[in-house]
Amino acid sequence: MERRLFLTSLSAAAVTAACGGGGSDPAPAPGAPPAPGTPAYEPPVDPDPFRQSTKVAMRRAAIHMDQNVSYRGAYVWSWLASDRNKLWGEMEAYPTMCWMQPTGTPSVGNCLLDAYKATGDENFYKAAERTALAMIEAQHPSGGWNYIYDFAGEASLKRWYQTVGANGWRLEEFQHYYGNATFDDATTAVSSQFMLRMYLEKKDPRFKSALEKAIGFVLDAQFKSGIAAGGWPQRFPRAFNATRSMPAPNWPPTGPGWEHLQPGAQNGDFIIQGPGGIPARPGYTGVFSGMEDGDYTNFVTFNDDVMGENIKFLLLCVFGLGDTSLKAPVVAAMDCMYNIMYEYDGVPANSSNPNAGTTPQAGWGLQHLSSDSVDAYGVLRRAGLPAAARSYEPRGLSPSVSITNANQLFHYFRLTGDRKYIAKLGRVFDWIDTCALRANQRAGGDPESILTGTHARVVELDSNRPRFPHRYGTNIHNGAYYFDYDWRRTPSHYNASQNASTATPRATLARLQALSNAEIAAMVANSPLNVDGERPLPKYFSVNGEVDFPHLWANSVKGTATRTAEQTQALIDNLGEKNFWGTNQSLFTNPYTQDGPSAPYLGKEYMSTHVGDVYDTSPYGVNQRPNVEPYASNPPAVNTVIESTTFVNNLGNLISFIEPVTPVTDPAYKA
Template sequence: MRRTTMVIALIAVMIPSTATADDLSVDEAQQALRRGVEYFRDHVSIEGGYLWRYAADFSEREGEVPASATTAWVQPPGTPSVGAAYLDVYELTGDKYYLEAARETARALVQGQLQSGGWDYRIEFAPEDRKKHAYCADKNQSDDQDKSNADETPHQKKKKRPPRNTTTLDDNTTQAALRFMMRIDRALIFQDQPIHESAQFALQSLLDAQYPIGAWPQRFSAAPDSEKFPVKSASFPDEWSRTYPAIDYRSYYTFNDNTIADMVDLMFRAAEIYDDPQYMAAAERAGDFILLAQLPEPQPGWAQQYDAEMHPAWARKFEPPALTGAESQGVMRTLLRLYDRTGKAKFLQPIPRALAYYQSGVLSDGRLARFYEIGTNTPLYFTKDYQLTYSDDDMPTHYGFKTRNNLDAIAKEYDKRKNSNHPGSAKPLTELKKAPRLSAKLKQRAAAVVDAQKENGAWIEPARQRNRSNIPANTPCINSQTFSDNIVKLARFIAASKNSR
């Protein structure tokens, strides 16, 4: 019965409206915006935090994996993404209701900040679940978890685990949280003490976690021992195992999923918001690591991750030591951005060699392989049972073993900078949102958002099929990304309409 009701509701939402873009007034857009945010705060939020998506009847809730009603997700498009959308709306409209919504979300992130300084993928709000995490907000409570009870047996003591205290930079998790925290800190004129202290502590922890060579790990619980991580140039190992070694790779110098690119961007933004040169210096050190990490001829590209000897290394069972065609494109774009902000020509020098190398490995369909074998430059793939192979006939579907080819676009950007007379003059990254021009397309988008909204303020759409999901495809679903996109579209229309009067 419940499924039938949900399907009927979804059909009702998806019936096209007869309204046109020119019919939408500013008042209607403002009402839809307020209604949507009130619904999300009152019915979707857990103490200001958010997951990725929800069954429309809230029978299922998910981040990257299924989650409980007392869990929020940090990894985008979760809590920081929604908070950033609230802040965008505030900057566009000037309505302090949305600033308070952003503050509420920032306070949720304060509750989820770890003693190691950053954030994990998720935040737990249920008291018993919180005891499993070393949250700063619960410091005394989590400290108690490390203490053994005198009455415990040796087996019980061995089984007992300390609270989780691992900051993750994977998938833009801590970086997204901190980008939002810095923005809301500035919007509140640095006067909200818990938010300001959280942002400052996180930034200092990231500075402390940066290796002497300038890289960052995928995850960390404490600052590294510098003696264990000497500064070296990248080189190829004499040999590498084709068998997955199942070792802990979290401390490796990590480009995977654009971890260092995200960190460089974060440091640029911190330098602007706090007017502090130490953050720009950290970004430059990361740039120097990128220079050191470029592998020698005849394969002058980059690997996904490197061990302390600066050799390409295994990570997960489908991520071998190899040259990467995916993350290396992000590395080159990061070098371009470093040149834009520093004016230092050294950040352009590795790009021509890398472009030529990767152009030589373009696949027959125009894409690049995710992995190229050390020595032979042959594309590497995996079978569905995770056997390393040269064949792409039996690949797992959860991972991109082939990737988009953006080399021509990168080459154009390189040529533009090579001939630039104004290096180091990039525009600020953290300017406040401004009213756009009121265009027909903007009107159409805002009208479509209003048409799609349910009377209670929700936007509901058919769920897409996802791995590790309990929400079946086409089930009526509430998506945090859709919500964030929709409220910003409405705010842009409102701001543009008022600005055009």
Template sequence: MSLRSCVTAVALVAVQCSWAATPGRCEQPPTREQALDALRAAAGFFSERVAIQGGYVYHYSLDLQQRWGEGPAGQDLVWVQPPGTPSVGMALLRAYDATGDRYFLTAARRAADALVYGQVRSGGWSNKIDVSGMRRGQQHEGGQRRAAGRSSLDDGQTQSAIEFLIRVDQALDFNDQPIHDAARLALDSLLAAQFPNGGFPQVWKGAVEPRPVVAANYPHYDWRTEGRIKEYWDLYTLNDNVCGYVADALIAAHKIYDDPRYETALQRLGDFLILAQMPAPQRGWAQQYNEQMEPAWARAFEPPAVASDETQEAVETLLKIAAATADNRYLEPIPAALDYLQQSLLTDGRLARFYELETNRPLYMTRNGRQYSLTYDDSQLPSHYAFKIPARLPTLQTRYRAALQGADPPAVPPRRIAQRAAAIVAGLDQQGRWVSVYHGGRLVGQPKFQSGQPYLSSLVFCRNVRVLCDYLETAAF
């Protein structure tokens, strides 16, 4: 499940002031010392009390006895998929960059060690790592799924680990050999998993087989009943922002290692997105494509269709690639895609996740146990999946116009960063925790929380740390 698709009500908890009894307290920007103290306290609690062998999951009970990733997580499991171990590690590394305090680098290094331990034989990562062997002193033996050797790009699993490791490698001056070797092995494996057309599968065990390079087109068969395959993870995949996460990893790799292979792979990824844009009348992208570059089935509730979330993510990825390569060719698909999304808006301003091929009718699913059925009726949608999503058109249009002019996207005003920082410092409790309270909505990992239940969130920790770092770098103290 895409991290963005979750209703992250916890983000509101993260920036609301918990000291309502003290009028105006949230409005006063924190001093540099207050921001640094909050950063150190929060990082100390998370890295010393919350972490298991340097790794993290998504959510925790306040007593840290219960842990959740995608479902309950035992005391020997840590999560790779964001916002798990790489995400928390990146936040700690961001704190080191903003402060120069090596405490944060040491904490980030422990997270990197957990990822090195969990790297699978095919060079990447799966969604979680069993770190029980680390307790026994085993070195880099991998978790329970190491024997399977499957590397996954789903929801940024391998990509987030790669980006974090190469940034830690740089911060350590490339002197930590296991971290350096793991990062380079992962990048080599990622390049080997790139298809000739520049796309990627969701999962791989080794180098991919050659396939013909063709442009996207509509199926010439009854896609409602035909074309389903079990191994959909071998298809060309955009679902859950596979391409966006890959682009981030390749951009960082080229910048840090100055290896032209990574820029070439990034350009080929952009070429794939150009090829994968559907022809008129639906100038968007699908979640996945078969070898003939026709939209294809994945899970039982993910039909061949033009997918609005993946279309928005494809636009964002093309913007990244155009900026990183200084090649405006990657901007050319964007106007037609934005026009298509604008024309596809629902009456409430949102977008259907799926639009029927060629007719562009919003397409939904009903559920009866494990059986899913296609429908145009949105009155009984399953709750486990985002069949309607927010439209991000104003932001995408602004970013596209800025890219055409060679300008950076608009930055968050310092005053707003200061306001957020004030609320974040105020919301930290005496133990160094930002406590969230569940009030409904879909959280990443979909834990079964009760309304009013307090919990700790890795996502909130990461967001708050980033805001405090932004504040330290932009405030005029």
């Protein structure tokens, strides 16, 4: 899923309580500042007038977010500045909801804690504490976090899933109430990092209990046996059959303009046989509508770097808590990525795909099967094979995910010194170089193509042909996604192409392969896997980007950005007397009114747009809407909004000015 901000015109919510820590909160949470708009603590005055004015501005912005924008210390992604009962996470939200998915609640919490560490001002700590207490309430009993939480209770949340969520045509994660927690988009990982920091800051036992639950969740969710051992699913605990609540695909679309999808039709050099493939030739993919491998939430997930985020959190606990027992699950996760890599030798006789080619393949898909499974074609597929995910994510290898995983394996080699982690990467890069898109498949080469990346997002197993998603209809009730080999008119909301250059990773691989045994030993000596006791975490987590693997080495320091007095003054001026940084609304959604119609629609106006008809609650930009009524003649009004991302970025820039940290890369890691 995308970590993006957007705004919508929200219908009247069922809950009318105002947002924020102000007087409309029915029960102020423990740790809430006593008087809205005023600091609970007066810190010492900085002798430097400009630094003092900067700190005052930081405090005003933080108190305003805490008391007037948040709900009990919890945050979504954006709010209408003129009416903060209109608010949005990745979709429209009720006023009592918060988003645990970054850049929501845990991202703001980390930022507030960063401000406290930079200034020592207890106002920032109290705001961060209030956020952490809200997150404890939002924590799933299993120990993880869902994308969203509703303080009004599960009945309210279920109502949201059944209305707003269920009608977001392209946002399939929100079309089902799972009742569990997710690793997607670093939702649980970033929340867990923040809880670790809150506990370590003052050793508050309330946060220790929540942290222990979070660690337990990560360990419990990890697959324990087979080729999937060490990997993580997208969601946990498993919710069986949740994705069956989606409307069944209306396949195939019939009528003028859709003849190319009828059984028996020619599609390039493939004959369309319908969604079940060719009965006499099991494993054929061809054109398909739906989820080829069923519910994808229990597969080993590489999408959005689930593996890397969980490993990073466990390593932070290893040296933050001195908990060396967490090293074993870290190594198991690293081994899973190495073990589960897919390889095809280029011999068609060894493939189940009747259209297999002679080009060898080596890489990873967005997700891989965690156990043996019978797919939608009725074919038994073995654990470890690349799997399809959402209904617009076909089964295959992903060049961009493979580059990401290769970079992860570089880290794993640096962590352990084990050369096996980089031994096969040359094959991966060789494969990626064989499947770049042709010029006539990309935007500029074909007037109907919107593909701008170097490679298709998904490449078919063994045939090495790119597979592209498409959709027809106007909403989730009369439309569906399907896959084929046509690069034209792909959905704009899902990048069917991505960049996957091998030049930089090849150079990194050559450098690592050239290291001597002595150099590897020095590198591993400073690895977080060799920590035997506690040592401090990086000072800042939200300033100048996220904490990443290079920051975890013994002699590394995560630094801040360089900010000038002029840049700082501009941020203070922009804050003004309103106490928030406003931005112009850029993305919108339709309000939920009712489920969309199921009557077939033969037009193609919605194929490459972010949003469907007016019943689709998915987000869209002004230039991402269909060229039909009522969109064509009614552009949405642009309002001023408050965004959590803007707050985090701007507060981080002020921190960088008043309390900068010089970045240092551990020499052994850098080598």
